[in-house]
Structure formats: C-alpha cells, structure tokens
Amino acid sequence: DAGVTQSPTHLIKTRGQQVTLRCSPKSGHDTVSWYQQALGQGPQFIFQYYEEEERQRGNFPDRFSGHQFPNYSSELNVNALLLGDSALYLCASSLAGLDHEQYFGPGTRLTVT
Amino acid sequence: AQKITQTQPGMFVQEKEAVTLDCTYDTSDQSYGLFWYKQPSSGEMIFLIYQGSYDEQNATEGRYSLNFQKARKSANLVISASQLGDSAMYFCAMSPNYGGSQGNLIFGKGTKLSVKP
Numbered sequence: 001d002a003g004v005t006q007s008p009t010h011l012i013k014t015r016g017q018q019v020t021l022r023c024s025p026k027s028g029h030d031t032v033s034w035y036q037q038a039l040g041q042g043p044q045f046i047f048q049y050y051e052e053e054e055r056q057r058g059n060f061p062d063r064f065s066g067h068q069f070p071n072y073s074s075e076l077n078v079n080a081l082l083l084g085d086s087a088l089y090l091c092a093s094s095l096a097g098l099d100h101e102q103y104f105g106p107g108t109r110l111t112v113t
Numbered sequence: 114a115q116k117i118t119q120t121q122p123g124m125f126v127q128e129k130e131a132v133t134l135d136c137t138y139d140t141s142d143q144s145y146g147l148f149w150y151k152q153p154s155s156g157e158m159i160f161l162i163y164q165g166s167y168d169e170q171n172a173t174e175g176r177y178s179l180n181f182q183k184a185r186k187s188a189n190l191v192i193s194a195s196q197l198g199d200s201a202m203y204f205c206a207m208s209p210n211y212g213g214s215q216g217n218l219i220f221g222k223g224t225k226l227s228v229k230p
Contacts, residue, residue: 033217042117042204042220043158056217088156092218102218104150104158 002027004093004105012111013081021076021108025093031055032074033102034066035090043090049074050096078110086112115140117205117221124226126195133180134190134224136205142166146208147188148218149179153201161203164188192226200228 005024013019025032031050035043045058049068068074072093078085088109092102116139126132138147149161164172164179172179180189192199202225206218 035218040222042206042222043218045217045219048217058217090156090158092158101163102160104160106155106157109156 004091004103006089006091006105006108008108009106010109010111012113015081015083015112017081018077018079019081019110021078021089021091021110022073023076023091023093023105024073025091026103029093029095029103030072031094031096032068032072033092033094034074034076035092036060036085037088037090037107039087046076081112083112086110115142115145115207115209115219117207117219119205119221119224121224122222124224126192126226126228128197128228128230129194131191131193132195132226134192134203134205134226136188136190136221138186138188138205138207140186140207140209142209144209147179147181148206148208149177149188149190150204150206150220151199151201152204152223158204162190195228197228197230200226202226 007022033048034046037043046060047057048055052068063079065077088107090107091105094102118137145166147164151159162174162177164181176193178191202223204223206220
C-alpha cells in the first residue's frame with residue numbers, strides 16, 4: 001500500500017520564476033492538503049482540495065494556486081517566487097470525513113535564490 | 114483565533130525513561146481535534162496520536178499517550194520507555210473541528226527531543 005508520494009524531492013529556483021510541486025495521495029484517499037514549513041517553524045496550512053475543488057484556504061497570497069485531478073493527485077503552483085518561499089512543502093492526504101487520519105508525504109524542499 | 118503553544122524548544126531524556134512534551138492550545142470552539150506528529154530529520158510528518166475534544170478518556174497508542182486536560186487547554190504528549198529512535202522534532206497540532214474535518218491543522222513551533230544512550 002503506497003503512502004503519500006511527492007515530487008520532486010528537492011528543487012532550486014530563481015526569484016521570479018514559477019514552480020510546480022506534485023503529490024499523489026495514499027491509496028483510497030480523496031482529499032489533499034498542502035502545507036508550507038519554513039526552517040525552524042511548524043507547518044502552515046496553504047489549502048485543501050476535495051472533488052477537484054479548493055475546499056479551504058489558509059492565509060497565503062494568490063501566487064499560490066493548486067489543482068486536483070480526477071485520480072485525486074494534486075499540484076501546487078507558486079508564481080513569481082520570492083526568497084521567502086524557500087521552505088519544505090508538505091502534502092497530506094485523507095479520506096473525507098476522516099481528516100483526523102492525515103498522512104503526510106516526505107515533502108519537497110524548495111530553495112529560491 | 115486558534116493557536117498552539119509549545120514552550121519547550123528542546124528536551125533531553127535518558128533512554129528507557131519517560132518524557133512529557135508540553136502543549137497548550139487556545140480556541141473558542143467547542144469541537145476540535147488535537148494531534149501529535151513526529152518529524153525526523155528526513156522531514157516526513159508521522160502521525161502519533163489523536164484526541165477529540167469530546168473524548169472523555171485520554172488517547173493512547175502504544176508507548177504514546179496524550180494527557181488531555183480540557184479545562185487547562187493542555188494536551189501533553191507522554192512517551193514511555195524512550196528509545197534512541199524517538200529523537201526527532203515533535204509537533205502538537207489542532208484542527209478546529211471535531212474529528213479533524215476541514216483539514217486545516219494548526220501547528221505549534223515544535224519541540225526537539227534528544228534521547229541519550
């Protein structure tokens with residue numbers, strides 16, 4: 001039973017560029033949440049996708065957008081990258097109604113130079 | 114606004130001893146969920162234990178137990194018989210709805226636990 005997978009593992013981008021991060025949920029899960037974890041901090045909720053729609057959003061600018069595909073996988077897009085976007089991006093999956101069972105992926109480490 | 118406070122940036126414990134990691138929370142909601150996650154240096158967040166606000170008994174999962182004191186708004190994690198592999202960052206988190214619906218977990222800043230041989 002495959003867990004949550006994320007790609008790529010590491011990424012280096014230049015300020016102003018755009019980036020796309022990918023997440024495949026755990027088998028049987030239909031809900032995907034994205035979190036940003038800056039160095040030395042706890043993760044911060046970006047948004048959650050369910051049935052291909054953004055169901056809830058945290059306090060992040062519109063530069064952060066996402067998508068969920070019919071197979072429940074998800075993408076996180078960040079436009080006009082800033083140095084402050086450097087962080088570990090975590091994806092978590094769950095089954096709707098059972099969100100207390102959230103499983104996290106290994107994360108994508110994004111460095112913006 | 115909901116908030117999680119972890120006041121211990123770092124903790125040391127001797128192998129095989131028990132350790133308590135502190136967590137206090139702030140919410141005006143009656144229904145909420147409380148979580149503890151472990152994050153090794155690899156970065157992956159590992160779910161440890163969950164407590165719903167209406168659960169009367171403290172949650173337990175193997176060597177992990179959650180000391181839930183609702184009136185004090187605290188949700189401390191107790192790890193019994195510490196092992197070297199327990200060395201990691203530990204995060205307390207809250208979901209504003211019972212059962213953890215909505216998915217927007219609010220995390221504390223974490224506590225770094227180091228287990229000494």
